[in-house]
Amino acid sequence: MIASKLKEAILSLRPGRVTLKYPFEPHDPEGDFRGYPELDTDKCIGCGGCAAVCPARLIMIQDIDQNTRRLVRLLERCIFCGRCADVCPEDAITMTKRFELSTDSGREDMVAECEVFMATCQRCTRCYEPPTPLDRIMEPGFRDDEIKRGGQDSPYEPVKSE
Amino acid sequence: MFKELCQKSFPKSLWVYHCNVGACNGCDIEVIDVLTPYYDAERFGIKLVASPRHADVLLVCGPVTRQVVPALKRLYDAVPDPKLVIAIGSCAVGGGIWFDSYNIVGGADTILPVDYYIPGCPPRPEAILHGIAVALGLAEKEIESVHLKQLPDRPESVPVEVEGS
């Protein structure tokens, strides 16, 4: 009994104080951490491949006029899997090391949108020939007009804040 | 203003009731991890309590399932005022990958007024500590919404309408 307790005490005491100083000192992730996915607008060609593979279906693509395509990313429900960065043909998406994403002003802070200039083909006014990743967006579940926010169609009454 | 009020109301230690409303356990484990030696949230007076009646803060993990909605409302009522609600993890923040499943109602703010959001899948313990630090006024939030354009001088366009926002 006593021998066991002694062993346990030694085991517990040996490492000494291990507590990290975070948040007063930074403790950044090592390796290829998958944090906030940043989109480089200059590289994005608006192909929509990221929207097609996103498991959380948080990327909405709208063509707002002849030359402009808008990508709205509702990163509030992003699971940081990094598939968008994997499939991007232009490497426009990078998984950064940013992980301090807490906010006190609502989930709007996690919305990222970008407008991409789409040069159209002079002859046919289309950008690509089918089938392109864009056509895949038209598959059920990936249609841009269907993207919803979590809780949007909840049948329950929320609790009101006093 | 509300934020200042919160910080004034909770000058010292926050007692936390942790409730899982359908989470996969990833976030729950990170919440416990925050209390273990390497992160030791008790430095900030954070203490997990076993009853919502003793709590100042409700930590919500997971997407809200249909079955927990009545329970969650009662739980919220049971926490004495003033109270804070913190949503931890992508599921509690926005419904996660389950947001449109038949059995999921949505993120925590579908049912409760949420004060702080900590996204991540699961958030690192450091991210949770950062969230607590933001709540305690020790740190500032480091994120805001992003609006980028390839052609900055394009004439004014219609603002984006995200349904349900």
Next chain:
Amino acid sequence: MNAQQLGENVKQKFGAKVIDFETLGSDQLYVTISPDSLVEVAEYLYRNEGCRYVINGGTDRRQQRDAFLITHFFAQDEEKIYVAIHTEVEPDNPQVDSITPVVPAANWSERETYDMIGVVPVGHPDPRRLVLADDWPEDLFPLRYDVEHGVKPPPVEGLAPERLEPPEGASVVPIGPYFPVLEEPAYFRVFVEGETVVGADYRGFYCGICGYVHSCSYCQAVERAAGIEVPERAEYIRTIMLELERLESHMLWLGIAGHIIGFDTVLMQTWRMREPLMWLCERISGNRKTYGMNLVGGVRRDIKPEMYDDVRNVIDKIGEEWAELAGAIPGDTTLITRLQGTGILTTETARELGAAGPTARGSGLAIDVRVDHPYAAYDRLEVTKCVHDSCDNLARVLVRIEETLDSIKIIHQALDEMPDGPIMAEIDEELPAGRQAMSAVEAPRGEVFHWVLTGTENRPERWRVRAPTYANLQNVPPMLEGNALADVPISIGSYDPCFSCTERMEVVDVNSGQVRVYTEEEFRAEYDQPRDE
């Protein structure tokens, strides 16, 4: 014996009642039988062929075959075979014979199949609702294809679930809404006489936290169905990640177990030892817990040769400390008195109710998917089955402690033998539709089982998952009987009950709703008085 021979045995025994059988390799057998012979065939497999029950699933195949497909899955561990028994049920009269009277382990999954696709198990001893919310409409079955994805019926207030009545003279102690020490939703009603437990009713539903095992199992099933060859290096990487996850999970569990019996030092110290492992996983995969490395065809990230030493250092350090801890536990009377002789789950009950993983091995059942049905690189590695036969909480603790040390050895061996090469198979075309395959992985908590029926457009038509805790929690009521009330938390905790996994990334199936956890009764039970007076 292989799958072909087992199929012929069944065919010979039941003749025309067996409509057809097919095999996939030498280890997977799919038998289609007529509905009236379901109970006989299940009983034959269970009693005569030594099969263990796995799970039951229902598929809506009205579009393809004008029928509901009901499937029961069995495992024959000695012969390394998985068996699926398909029965087609007419949609006009959706009824099928229940096999629970002859195979008790089928209890929950038959109830769940009714909830999800509405095929009534006739003769089921306890046909209460299992998985759907209390205010879910009676006639809406979410896994039927004519029910819209994400349907949200309006709420109904004030409905309570049906509960079992306690035996006469016993009082009810509710444990829940949130399992008090783990803060996880689960609701047990424990029936007590004095301080001794005489019975229990349980409703809840768990899955593993094991983020890697499910994605691995799913990918293996799809690869098997589509005939994709996974590169050898990818198999080794999967093995290493699976073992790292087992290490992480067992360490976590021992800490929680210590916390449950009020010995918080164990919690703090094991989690301290575990933290470098979490950082290691973050370096390898980019996330501490949801590794996100599996894809159909291989893995997304490589473990680079310069990382090998890093891995070895971390696990060796853990191994040293863990061995010391393992040496200290048998002499620690605090732990021994709480663990020894409590929470007895006999070998017979464990087999009857289909226990899995360390729970089964702590009850003397030598089953381990890594050895019985090898997958990934396990057929090339030395894996020891850690079995204890004292059937109590202590046995389950010892099994996990030994497995942790064994895992470290496996990782070393895998690192030594890992070949160079690609980590992803090239997949050019669309995966074929209408193929099926089963796949199992030994999660830290027991056997994870996936069955996939492929559909068009690279999507699964049906995907059935069984998490180990699903099987293990059905063993809770018999185990609690005869225990003191104070031993209930650690006994439940000794199964390592856990939530659904965090990682089902590539597919958002209607199925996903199945792994949710249901918690309502809890507050009703605890705060039953109306609050607005």
